[in-house]
Amino acid sequence: MLELRHLTTGYGNRVVTPDINASLVPGELTSLLGPNGVGKSTLLRTLCTFLPPLRGDIILDGKVVSSLSIAQLSKFIGVVLTERPDVPNLTVRDMVGMGRSPYTGFWGRLNKIDEQYVTDAMQQSGILALERRMFSTLSDGERQKVMIAKVLAQQTPIILLDEPTAFLDFPSKVEMMRLLRRLAHEMQKVIFLSTHDVEMALQLSDRLWIMYPTEVIIGKPAELSSSGELSRFIHSDGIRFDPVLMSYKIDKR
Numbered sequence: 001m002l003e004l005r006h007l008t009t010g011y012g013n014r015v016v017t018p019d020i021n022a023s024l025v026p027g028e029l030t031s032l033l034g035p036n037g038v039g040k041s042t043l044l045r046t047l048c049t050f051l052p053p054l055r056g057d058i059i060l061d062g063k064v065v066s067s068l069s070i071a072q073l074s075k076f077i078g079v080v081l082t083e084r085p086d087v088p089n090l091t092v093r094d095m096v097g098m099g100r101s102p103y104t105g106f107w108g109r110l111n112k113i114d115e116q117y118v119t120d121a122m123q124q125s126g127i128l129a130l131e132r133r134m135f136s137t138l139s140d141g142e143r144q145k146v147m148i149a150k151v152l153a154q155q156t157p158i159i160l161l162d163e164p165t166a167f168l169d170f171p172s173k174v175e176m177m178r179l180l181r182r183l184a185h186e187m188q189k190v191i192f193l194s195t196h197d198v199e200m201a202l203q204l205s206d207r208l209w210i211m212y213p214t215e216v217i218i219g220k221p222a223e224l225s226s227s228g229e230l231s232r233f234i235h236s237d238g239i240r241f242d243p244v245l246m247s248y249k250i251d252k253r
Contacts, residue, residue: 004021016039025190026184028190030206031208080144080147095146125152141176144176156189158192164180
């Protein structure tokens with residue numbers, strides 16, 4: 001479990017989101033929603049310790065994250081960011097194999113057990129047929145699946161993703177979200193992602209975090225729909241949210 005206790009995120013003296021109290025639990029796909037610039041990426045980068053919290057604590061299985069070393073954290077938290085890595089001269093298998101670095105020591109040599117984890121990760125992500133392809137030749141959707149496989153090979157119980165469906169066409173977005181949901185449910189992982197694909201998040205997420213400048217509202221999609229929180233978040237000129245169907249309609253006029 002990953003727990004946030006009075007967590008305030010930001011940069012220097014600038015507060016982005018104050019006093020978040022929440023937890024992420026295994027076996028759930030949780031989506032983070034919010035308008036551009038509200039601080040979704042800042043929160044994710046704080047959770048994976050790329051940014052220090054301004055106040056409060058992040059608790060990982062009863063331990064304060066700031067007390068753990070990078071080596072320890074790398075066995076608990078896997079991260080997939082929006083930026084697309086540009087790495088020439090690496091095959092897909094090489095790239096996925098980099099996920100084993102927390103376990104391979106200084107030289108980074110994979111033994112038979114490591115190689116099996118790499119194969120399993122590619123199989124789970126549906127990219128085993130691509131293992132000999134050069135990473136630089138892949139499509140955006142294929143690259144994203146490789147990064148998912150890399151983090152699976154890392155064998156972390158927690159996976160944090162910043163806009164994993166960015167740059168993907170609609171069928172690939174659906175496939176990616178279904179993959180992440182399946183990994184959460186079948187492997188009992190904590191999977192937490194930010195997204196702008198609201199309707200897909202409503203259909204496939206177990207829990208939603210709706211982020212505003214001064215608060216984060218948390219609940220299951222059906223709960224947030226019946227309480228009016230989803231209408232509050234989605235409603236604007238030309239957009240109407242149907243709380244029964246849990247979908248939005250766009251006014252053509």
